[in-house]
Amino acid sequence: MRNMITLINSVLRGSKHSPMRVAVLQLLKVQSEYADMTSDPDPKNTTPSAHTTTNSDSITTDWTESLESRDQFKAATALTESETKLRTVTAEEPVVDPALNERLASAPVVNPSSPEKHTDWTEIVMSHSSFKAELMMDPVLEPRTTPHPAPPTGGSQSAERTSQRRPENVPSQAGESGVAEPQLAGSRAVVSARTYVDFTPQASFDIKKCDVHKLEEGPPVQALLTREEGLQYYRTMQVMRRMELKADQLYKQKIIRGFCHLYDGQEACAVGIEAGINRTDHLITAYRAHGYTLTRGGTVREIMAELTGRRGGIAKGKGGSMHMYAKNFYGGNGIVGAQVPLGAGVALACKYLGKNELCVSLYGDGAANQGQIFETYNMASLWKLPCIFICENNKYGMGTSVERAAANTDYYKRGDFIPGLRVDGMDVLCVREATKFAAEHCRSGKGPILMELQTYRYHGHSMSDPGVSYRTREEIQEVRSKSDPISMLKDRMLNNNMASVEELKEIDVEVRKEIEDAAQFATTDPEPPLEDLCNHVYCNEPPIEVRGTSPWAKLKSVS
Template identity: 45%
Template sequence: MASLLASRLSRRVGRAVPIHSTIQTTADTTQLQDSAHETEPFLPELDVKVTKNELLEMYRQMQTMRRMEMAADALYKAKMIRGFCHLAIGQEAVSVGLEHGITKNDKVITSYRCHPLAVLRGGTIKGVIGELLGRQAGMSRGKGGSMHIFTPSFFGGNGIVGAQVPLGAGIAFAQKYNEEDTCTFAMYGRRSSNTQYFTRGDKIPGLQVNGMDIIAVKQGVEYARKWTVDDKKGPLLLEFVTYRYGGHSMSDPGTTYRTREEVQRMRSTQDPIRGLQRYIEEWGLASEQELKQIDKDAKSTVDEAVEEAKASPIPDIKDLWTDIYFAGTEPPFMRGREKEEVHYY
């Protein structure tokens, strides 16, 4: 039986905030200005119980997800990946922590920075890398790239900034309509929330979570799920205060709007993997050598998946016309790029 561990989160890890607030965030602190709305405090329980096996699995998954994103980085620089490629190196606590706070029947939808979530929600590393390489082994058979990766409980991978949020609301409405005891997490970032439409949700309660601490993320997600599914209190906004090490995409070095010193400071003081490693070592759950073996295994897993994806063939030209419509709902014909290019079903 796995041993049960208890930990108390810092009060800075999670706090209830009215969303109509001015939030000032630095690397170390978050301060809220005067708010336009009064809210009652509803902080989640700060005493957290986790098992040794769960913490070690979190560590393994975070290391594996980072290795996968690093592999994608290398493949892009080698010109084997073309087009768009958005990585989430530094944000592993959000994806892995989310997965450990929800159930397999819950749904997740996000934008194009989606590779770890796609794997954690039932996909494979080979499938993600194969999709980025444009190979038949890809999760969308090499025809979609990052913006078109799906599983039965993961709805993308969406190419339009913020467009996944109303889609997520639709998925959640279907869950409510069908009286399912499940919920949907619609993930989006800062650039999705800087339009006037976003202010229509000002009175939705929110919770701010340290997105660089995986235990805090897990606890915040579990609280949000209980709020929505068990207590039936409606939607809840979660803000994960996290930090991406790379630029917006592979074509953006990320050095024009922040300094290299800032990135290095975050890597050395706030890294989510290193933070979990400290928990594990301080609590005597694994030795340094055991953690190094997990790191080695993660690298081997990713390396093997990359080689298998690279060995997969590119899609056949006939596959251009497949997977567009659900089987049996195809139109009589489909036009291609040119006027004379027509495919009849």
């Protein structure tokens, strides 16, 4: 508000023939007329007719105190009354003052850095009658924060601001108007002053150095993040978090049945891995699969409907929490550790077919002690398969801590002759850079590589595990307060002016609505019919007969 008053004073002290001065005086004249209309007719009543507005800092400004006295103001407007025959800006009315139009055409450029773009200040002033009608509804003007699309990115830049914040009401090179046009929103007129050009398009961040095994060097210790990437990562992780919290709620309402392993707390792993590989690459994981189903192309509606066993689920309602599939995504597997040799088989297919693709095979710290994983290490190393083995170490295998379950908790060294990395799994940028490094290692023909992501799950192992009998609530809260992946990314973006608080809150609101719509679909979509029970046993095969529970049962499977 103070900046607006300063700007008005500087304009009024300017050139007498300035079109911007003319426009401002016309605006103030309308304000004065409105004050006359709404003032108390009783001359004994000396209470000021003040119209106040409150900004984000709760600073109240009295409009009547910021103006000159009424006599001085009327004298000033009288001097320029002949010049204030501004046109009404509508599509059907022409300009009625040729002399004024000629002066506007030769008016000086407000922004000297953009000489090709002239601002016609009369076009941002509403007609006298329409503006007065708007003021009659509600004369209070408030700043409006409106989300804007991310700017195009490109080029490497440091964490320093790449665009300076402009003073309020000064037009930018992007061509937006310097004075926001009053708009009606219900009974209030609001003003938009901030655009996306105020934000830093990209910044470089320091990330934790990875521990390495049998490698001369590891991933970089700095990561470049664009504003567009940051908003995308933030939204995806928020969707995962809210989706898992909603699944917890539906399970306790007995709408979701059976096994259900939640992923909240580990969002940076799935988002970072997906950001480090290609969509044509392959991925297979264990039963904690909701997050990877989302990053591999599944929708929230499909995932939620699969959890409730509905026909619209990603596996047609027949897979449930542990068995979800998508393009180049092979589950969701219920047998502990069994997905690791399956992933090596997918990597063997990639090499056999001569494609420049790889397979990411994920497992937990509990499955890391399975013998089949060490057998897979051996074959993958012998055949130099393009496979990234990733151990998501969330500190507990079911209810047993890693220190009580394994003599060697350096899981990234378990491959022995296979190179390894230990990565901060709570930092999405650290996971992304490590995954890019591992993918390049595999594509170059050097064989497999092993990654250990140090992460944490907020819920128990499954819904039957409260998660507080073998760890304290204080431990969980400490991780939430110091290492939460969503909060970490949010703080980085806000501290480097890559996003605003209002913009991120708007994303949160959109995500909550998306989750609620998906939950509504998951509880109203019909269950699959009995005749679909044996379908989709094979892919691209003619219908085949499937043995039923009795000699008289005749079932067929359709691909």
